[in-house]
Amino acid sequence: MKRIELPLGLLFSNTGPYGKVAHTLLNGARLACAEINADPESGVTFHPIHIDPKGILQNYAPAVQSLFDRGIHHVCGCYTSSSRKEVIPLFEKHDALLWYPTHYEGFESSTNVIYTGAAPxxxxxxxxxxxxxxxxxxxxxxxxxxxxxxxxxxxxxxxxxxxxxxxxxxxxxxxxxxxxxxxxxxxxxxxxxxxxxxxxxxxxxxxxxxxxxxxxxxxxxxxxxxxxxxxxxxxxxxxxxxxxxxxxxxxxxxYFSSLKSPRNAQFVAAYSKLFRDGPVVSAEAEAAYIAVHILAKTVAQTGTTKVSEVLKAVAGQAFDAPQGRVMIDPHSFHAALTxxxxxxxxxxxxxxxxxxxxxxxxxxxxxxxxxxxxxxxxxxxxxxxx
The missing domain is CATH 3.40.50.2300 (Response regulator)
Structure with missing residues (x-):
């Protein structure tokens, strides 16, 4: 099987005032990349590139632009709503896709964002x-x-x-x-x-x-x-x-790491083994993990990384996550969660x-x-x- 090469931007402030929790987002995305790259049946090879804006709002837009300048049009990132809103206009301008893996306050919709975190x-x-x-x-x-x-x-x-x-x-x-x-x-x-x-x-x-x-x-x-x-x-x-x-x-x-299921036990064990120095697993880590897996699944099915084709195919896409079944709603591009x-x-x-x-x-x-x-x-x- 010929594998699709996919450069993936990771935009997480693993330093700064909220670095502890944002670091778990980064780790969740990296774990998903490692699993997908190691799976001979996945059909996708990720090349993750991480940028740390250090929790400074003014650093986010230049970071995103630098990823676009390198030809990267899929980015998993942002923890705060301020950072998300700071970069969405750039994603819309460049027809790129932000995979946003954080619980948030809602009252937003963009055809250039896939929301895998919790809605209000x-x-x-x-x-x-x-x-x-x-x-x-x-x-x-x-x-x-x-x-x-x-x-x-x-x-x-x-x-x-x-x-x-x-x-x-x-x-x-x-x-x-x-x-x-x-x-x-x-x-x-x-x-x-x-x-x-x-x-x-x-x-x-x-x-x-x-x-x-x-x-x-x-x-x-x-x-x-x-x-x-x-x-x-x-x-x-x-x-x-x-x-x-x-x-x-x-x-x-x-999501809580204490959930009792074989799938969650597998996830927590894999995360803990890969990131022995922490931070420990969290709901944010799981949401980033979900985002990258759904991206890989969608790209493998469509045979392309083209944003317009991925958007069409991601509607209704499902994944058996550590928290349970997750599905992307075709109307809002938010995830159904438990x-x-x-x-x-x-x-x-x-x-x-x-x-x-x-x-x-x-x-x-x-x-x-x-x-x-x-x-x-x-x-x-x-x-x-x-």
């Missing part, structure tokens, strides 16, 4: 349902001062309003900011039922540590009285938070509390009157794991 109905909608049913409807929201934080808090606000809840306060910090004293004091003053954390990187890690310490100083069990919920908390970040504060935190995701809610442990893993029984179709604009997760709940189909 995969993580935000299930989380709001879970929090309201378990803890209450009064939230304190804190986020990093950019698109992900703003939009995530907006979705939380609108979701709570539909459920007759309220946002007691909404605060933002610059990415990398760790001065949290005023925010922590305000949480104690407002006494919310839960805290929604939409910060990223070092800001988020510092918040978990500082708030747990402040609660302990007041004799408060933070996890029970002021549960912190996130849509972007993963296993590598638990290690960055540290053992004193990593347990008892709520995360809404489509929502889950996890609770972190002191060993830096998650216990899965709730999961949907099957993949949920993406709804990036939240146009449905009720989330897929809510409909499943009403039909008693959602499986309570623990």
């Amino acid at each position: 109905n995969h993580h935000m909608s299930p989380l709001i349902d879970f929090l309201c049913s378990r803890f209450g409807r009064r939230a304190y929201c804190v986020g990093s001062n950019y698109i992900w934080g703003w939009e995530s808090n907006r979705v939380m606000r609108e979701g709570l309003q539909k459920r007759h809840g309220e946002i007691l306060a909404e605060r933002y910090l610059a990415v990398g900011e760790t001065d949290l004293e005023d925010i922590i004091s305000e949480i104690f003053e407002t006494e919310p039922d839960f805290v929604f954390n939409a910060m990223i990187g070092e800001s988020s890690y510092a918040f978990f540590r500082a708030f747990r310490k402040a609660c302990e100083a007041r004799g408060i069990d933070q996890a029970k009285r002021f549960p912190i919920a996130s849509c972007n908390l993963s296993e590598p970040e638990l290690r960055a938070i540290g053992p004193e504060s990593a347990d008892g935190q709520i995360s809404s995701s489509v 929502p889950r809610i996890g609770l972190s442990r002191s060993d830096f893993e998650f216990d899965v509390l709730v999961e949907a029984p099957e993949p949920v179709a993406p709804d990036p604009y939240l146009v449905s009157s009720a989330s897929e997760y809510e409909v499943a709940s009403r039909r008693a189909n959602v499986r309570i794991v623990s």
Whole structure:
């Protein structure tokens, strides 16, 4: 079998303020490339080229342009929404394809982007349902001062309003900011039922540590009285938070490394063997892994790397991922994924509390009157794991 040679750009900031989690994205893509290149039946050989923008927004567009100048028109990359929005106009101008493997806030569609990370109905909608049913409807929201934080808090606000809840306060910090004293004091003053954390990187890690310490100083069990919920908390970040504060935190995701299945065990073992120095596997790593495998499968089927042909063929493309079956929706080019809610442990893993029984179709604009997760709940189909 003649193999198709495919240069692949990898655009991930594995250094900088959110380098820990972005490094797992890079590793997930590299693992997929290694598996595909080693498979004699794949029909594709990847030649990955990595560029590290170092978490500096102004570095992304020149990095993408440099890849295009080298004839590369398929790029797996970006962690933050700001970086994604920074480069999409270039992908549209050059008729190239961005494989975006990160959970995001939704409300976007581009025919030059394939979204393999979670859409808001995969993580935000299930989380709001879970929090309201378990803890209450009064939230304190804190986020990093950019698109992900703003939009995530907006979705939380609108979701709570539909459920007759309220946002007691909404605060933002610059990415990398760790001065949290005023925010922590305000949480104690407002006494919310839960805290929604939409910060990223070092800001988020510092918040978990500082708030747990402040609660302990007041004799408060933070996890029970002021549960912190996130849509972007993963296993590598638990290690960055540290053992004193990593347990008892709520995360809404489509993948946790603790999932019990032969396919996931195979994935985790392969990842751990290839990347012995870490960071450990995460939902982001799995999403990048999915993106590269679906790209390879589509190129092998079409016999070409031409973007227009790949776009036609990727619609409806399916892959048996570590999280379960994944399929690219032909209308939105987002992936159908399986929502889950996890609770972190002191060993830096998650216990899965709730999961949907099957993949949920993406709804990036939240146009449905009720989330897929809510409909499943009403039909008693959602499986309570623990």
